[in-house]
Amino acid sequence: MPNSEIERRFISRQPKISKILPLCIGIVVLLGACAKPVEKAEDIRPVRAMTLKNGTADVIAEFPGEVRARVESRLGFRVGGKIVARKVDLGAVVKRGQVLMQLDPQDLQLVQAQADAALKAADSNLALARAEFNRYQDLRAKNFVSQAVLDAKETGFKAAQSSRDQARAAYRTQANQSGYTTLVSDVDGVVTSVDAEVGQVVAAGSPVIRVAQTGEKEIVIGIPENKVESLRRISDVRVRIWANPGDVIAGKIRELSPIADSATRTYTAKISILDAPDDVRLGMTAYVSFADKTPNAMIKVPLSALFQDKAGTAVWVVDGGAVRLTSVQVAGPSGNDILLSGGVAPGQTIVTAGVNLLKPGQKVNILGDDPIAGNDSDLTAHAGAAK
Secondary structure, three states: OOHHHHHHHHHHHHHHHHHHHHHHHHHHHHHHHHOOOOOOOOOEEEEEEEEOOEEOOOEEEEEEEEEEEOOEEEEEOOOOEEEEEEOOOOOOEEOOOOEEEEEOOHHHHHHHHHHHHHHHHHHHHHHHHHHHHHHHHHHHHOOOOOHHHHHHHHHHHHHHHHHHHHHHHHHHHHHHHHHOOEEEOOOOEEEEEEOOOOOOEEOOOOEEEEEEEOOOEEEEEEEOOOOHHHHHOOOEEEEEEOOEEEEEEEEEEEEEOOOOOOOOOOEEEEEEEOOOOOOOOOOOEEEEEEEOOOOOOEEEEEHHHOEEEOOEEEEEEEEOOEEEEEEOEEEEEEOOEEEEEEOOOOOOEEEEEOHHHOOOOOEEEEOOOOOEEOOHHHHHOOOOOEO
């Protein structure tokens, strides 16, 4: 068919299409108007909650620390020299008088031999001076020599005696120096550090081995500067060992540093534990709790219940199946929980999990049959470290 014929037929059908198209659009609009609108499902959030009750806090702060010996000695040689032997390893249990390290004694032995020879020479000179003095005493008695000659011999005898005493003291000193080449433990204890090795040349007095005495142990902790004064007055100190958290050991603040550590900016405190069980070993991890009753009743809530907004710290209070945001006053930590001094009242129910997914007026579904009720016994539970 010629192209001109096709174009003619197409042009002739356009008026019909233009009449049908508005009709189809009207039908679609009519059908859409008759359709039933879809109902939007109500947004109900599942949360966990607890009912608030008053109580007094027991544990107000807890800090991690390390078990150490109360007395720890840094031992070093009293003379300098080259280390030729190390008899103990790190962690070894040593007894009083046990050899720990040895220096090369050759040079000191030579000096000791020199002092011994000088002592023998002084003994010989003294014997000769004594013999001459005795002989001249006999000659003076027979008036064969003058008194001046006898006085000279007496002076020579006393000088020889003093030289012998000096040589003997030098020999004893050098004998001690030779003995100092062997480092021995002066206490029963445990080797906690080895600071020098065989072949190293050390100066006199340089620490080479650290020995912790067996006996009284203590816990070393770091206290933040904002808690130093408040914790200093607390006498109820409790210690728990991480390896055996069920046992509570009574402690006492023995020492509190007046100067902050330059690295951690905390104040070092040493807690004595007089009745430490035998299974408490040096280097173990421990937790020191400071316990004190708060003067006023407070409400204890988990840390997960707090919500931070522009106005400050708040909690979500469940009221009539919906939540509302309420500002609260934080009194301080109690373990892993937080003490509230105002903003909420006993008997109210607050959200403890899912606080970041809520908004004012949000309807919630509390998981479980009943909200978790806080009680007074919870306030005396030991929780994690609070700093």
